[in-house]
Amino acid sequence: MTIHVVVNGRPRDLEVVPHALLLDVLRDALDLKGAKRSCDTQVCGACTVLVDGLAVSACTYLAVEAAGRSVLTVEGLAEGDSLHPLQRAFVETGAVQCGFCTSGMLLTARAMLAENTKPTRDDVLHYLRGSLCRCTGYRKIVDAVLAAAEAAR
Amino acid sequence: MLRPFTLHRPETAEEACALLAGLGEDAAVYAGGTELLLLMKLGLLRPRHLVDVKRVRGFGEIGLAPEHGARLRLGAAVTHRAVEQSVLIKARCPLVSSVARHVANVRVRNVGTVGGNLAFADPHSDLATLFLTLDATVELVSPRGRRELPLGEFVRGPWETSRAPDEVLGSVALTPWPADTAAAYVKFGAHERPTLAVATALRLDGLAGAGGGVGGRIVDARVAVGCVGPTPIRVAQAEARLRGAALADLEDVARAASESAAGGVDPADDLYGSADYKREMVAVFVRRALRIAAARARGAEPAARFPYAVVA
Numbered sequence: 001m002t003i004h005v006v007v008n009g010r011p012r013d014l015e016v017v018p019h020a021l022l023l024d025v026l027r028d029a030l031d032l033k034g035a036k037r038s039c040d041t042q043v044c045g046a047c048t049v050l051v052d053g054l055a056v057s058a059c060t061y062l063a064v065e066a067a068g069r070s071v072l073t074v075e076g077l078a079e080g081d082s083l084h085p086l087q088r089a090f091v092e093t094g095a096v097q098c099g100f101c102t103s104g105m106l107l108t109a110r111a112m113l114a115e116n117t118k119p120t121r122d123d124v125l126h127y128l129r130g131s132l133c134r135c136t137g138y139r140k141i142v143d144a145v146l147a148a149a150e151a152a153r
Numbered sequence: 154m155l156r157p158f159t160l161h162r163p164e165t166a167e168e169a170c171a172l173l174a175g176l177g178e179d180a181a182v183y184a185g186g187t188e189l190l191l192l193m194k195l196g197l198l199r200p201r202h203l204v205d206v207k208r209v210r211g212f213g214e215i216g217l218a219p220e221h222g223a224r225l226r227l228g229a230a231v232t233h234r235a236v237e238q239s240v241l242i243k244a245r246c247p248l249v250s251s252v253a254r255h256v257a258n259v260r261v262r263n264v265g266t267v268g269g270n271l272a273f274a275d276p277h278s279d280l281a282t283l284f285l286t287l288d289a290t291v292e293l294v295s296p297r298g299r300r301e302l303p304l305g306e307f308v309r310g311p312w313e314t315s316r317a318p319d320e321v322l323g324s325v326a327l328t329p330w331p332a333d334t335a336a337a338y339v340k341f342g343a344h345e346r347p348t349l350a351v352a353t354a355l356r357l358d359g360l361a362g363a364g365g366g367v368g369g370r371i372v373d374a375r376v377a378v379g380c381v382g383p384t385p386i387r388v389a390q391a392e393a394r395l396r397g398a399a400l401a402d403l404e405d406v407a408r409a410a411s412e413s414a415a416g417g418v419d420p421a422d423d424l425y426g427s428a429d430y431k432r433e434m435v436a437v438f439v440r441r442a443l444r445i446a447a448a449r450a451r452g453a454e455p456a457a458r459f460p461y462a463v464v465a
Contacts, residue, residue, distance in 0.1 A: 018203075019155040021190075041191055042261055043345055054234075054263040060190045061264065064160065108259065130258020130345065 003067035007032070008076025016063045023047050023058035026073060034074035034103040045131030048104035049073050055111040074103035077110070086110060089148035090141070097135035105131055109145045119149055155193050162205045166294040166323055169206055174296055174319035176202045182321060184230050187257075187265035188273040206230055206321060212268070215239050218326045225327045229268025233257075236267060245329040248336045248352075251465040252283050257345040268322045274308045274384070277346035281308055282379030283338055285387050286352045287327040295320040308384045330354050330375075335450035338465040339442045340380075341434070347463075348425050349434055350379040351414075351442040357400065357450050371398050376410065376439060381420040381431045388417040391439065403447045411439035438462075 003014050007030060016025055026032045026049065035058050038046035042057040049058045050072040051065070077084040083091070086106050096102050105128065112119060112127040119127070124145045133141060160183075163169040173180055181200035183189055184207055192198040206212055212230035217223065225245050227236065236242055236253035243250045256262055256270075256279050270280050271291065281304065289304040293316060302315070304325070309315050316322060330336065336354035340347040356373035374395035379385035390413035398406040420431035441457075445464060448455040458464060 017157065018160040019157050021155065024154075040194065042187060042258070045258070045260065048260060055260050056263055057260045060186060060194075062160075062186065062190070111259070126254075127259055130260065 001064065003064055005066045005068070006070040008071070008073060014063070018062065018064055020063040021059060022049070022051075022056075022061045022063045022066055022071070025063040026058060026071070032073045032075050036100060036103070038100070039132075043130065043132070044101075045104040045108060045128075046101055048107045048131070050107050050111055053111060053114055055108050072107065072110075074106055077106060084110070085151055086113070086145065086148045089144040089151065093140050093144035093147055095137060095140040095144035097133070097137045101131065101133045101135075105133070105141055109148070112145070113149055113152065117149065117152065119146065121146065155190070156196075156199055158200055159202045160205060161202060162208050164208050164210060166209055166212075166321060167296070169204055169209055169321045170294055170296050170319055172202070172204050173321060176204075177318060180204055182206055182272065184266040184269045185232065185261075185264040186269075187261050188269055188275070204321075206268070207266075209321075209323075212323065215241055217241075223329060225329060226324050227267050227327070228324050229266060229272075229322045231267045233262035233265050233267070233270075234259075237262065246287060246327055248338055248354075248465065249283065249287070249327065252279055252338050252352075255279070255340070255463045255465055261345065267325060271304070271308070271325060272314055272316060272322045274310070274312050274314050275346065276311045276383060276385065277342075277348070277350075277380045278385065279338075279340065279347060279350060279379075282350045282377050282385040283352045284325065284327060285377040285385055286336070286354050286375035287329065289325050289327050291325050292323040293317075293320045294323045299323070301326075305384075305387070311383050331356055333357050333359060334373075335446045336375075337442045337445035337449065339438055339445065339459075339462060340465075341438065341459070341462045342380075343461050347380050349381055349431070349438055350385070351435070351438045352377045352379075353439070353442045353446050355395065355443070355446045355450060369399055369401070371395050371400065371406075374410075376414055376442075378414055378418050378435055378439070381435060382418050383421075386418065388414045390414075390417050395443075400447060400450060403443065407440050407443040407447075410443060411436040414439040 036046040047059040180202040183203040212228040218226040233256045334356045340350040342348040354375040376391040391410040394410040415432040415436040420428040
């Protein structure tokens with residue numbers, strides 16, 4: 001079936017089968033490799049993308065559910081050559097180690113900041129629960145999110 | 154990767170049931186997919202048809218159930234996130250809002266549904282444990298009509314419900330506690346699904362700050378324990394110990410109630426721990442939950458937090 005979906009601001013008509021997962025469509029059909037397949041069970045957050053602004057696990061989300069909606073992946077976060085404030089904060093804070101979790105962390109943080117512009121440390125920890133960093137670099141990730149929130153005010 | 158299936162999107166409960174009746178065991182009810190798609194990826198379930206109930210009229214609604222007095226009705230396809238953010242639920246059943254905030258993680262809450270959670274009947278369900286203390290009933294729709302049954306009868310065993318193959322879970326109705334009730338939900342677990350959960354509610358003859366001063370006596374009590382037995386249960390023996398007790402004696406009564414609760418559950422040895430250990434932890438967590446509820450009855454929010462535990 002054909003679905004109409006806006007991916008990173010660009011409208012697309014995609015031919016997908018009902019059993020296609022959003023993650024596979026993004027990675028294989030659209031060559032957007034920022035979302036990663038890792039746990040495949042909605043536990044780790046590496047495949048996180050935003051659908052109409054809501055964080056979802058693309059590994060466990062049918063592509064057809066995105067029909068008529070807007071999908072944001074990490075590739076759509078920057079404005080041209082200008083990094084998103086969250087990305088800049090991650091770089092400046094040293095919140096990126098191996099980088100595998102980074103796209104999910106960034107998108108989850110973006111969803112949070114859209115709901116809550118003045119998060120506390122506990123708010124960030126709560127929202128990032130289920131976003132796993134195997135380098136265990138959580139402190140700097142949370143610092144980066146708080147710094148980006150501060151900078152946006 | 155998923156095996157191919159046909160996706161059906163009925164818009165009424167009757168259409169959904171007709172599809173299920175016609176397709177039989179080849180069909181699975183699909184809403185958020187947070188449980189179903191995982192089993193399909195593993196090949197543990199291989200439905201050739203998915204019946205998506207998210208577009209069924211009324212299934213996404215939260216409202217009052219007029220035929221049941223002041224009960225609250227949650228449509229089966231309401232997401233955990235919608236529960237968390239509902240003003241009506243926050244006003245009528247505040248503990249439900251705060252527990253919803255702690256279900257799994259934000260991605261699961263954004264797509265996972267109340268109906269899916271209950272119908273999957275995982276013993277490690279936050280909602281099933283909590284809803285037992287709110288005298289929840291579920292509504293099942295089939296070509297034969299509608300029936301309503303208590304949640305405790307709906308959830309029959311681990312991953313097993315009394316839903317017939319052509320029935321669809323339409324909604325769950327909750328009975329809010331009276332205003333003079335203090336409650337707490339405490340769960341333990343390092344991952345998305347809780348390892349142990351206790352929900353308790355104490356109705357007092359007056360609450361601090363409610364005009365009547367600090368309530369002296371527990372006139373009604375609810376204690377539900379989840380995750381350690383085949384299904385979440387209400388522990389009647391523990392509730393009986395609490396009823397009629399003075400709040401001032403809570404420490405002693407909580408000890409007795411927690412021992413009753415430990416004796417009332419039916420744990421098995423598994424990777425989470427031995428049955429004996431689980432009984433011991435049930436006693437510990439029932440005590441903790443009761444102390445927190447009692448502190449709230451006195452108008453205080455206890456600062457106590459426990460490792461790998463969530464207090465709601």
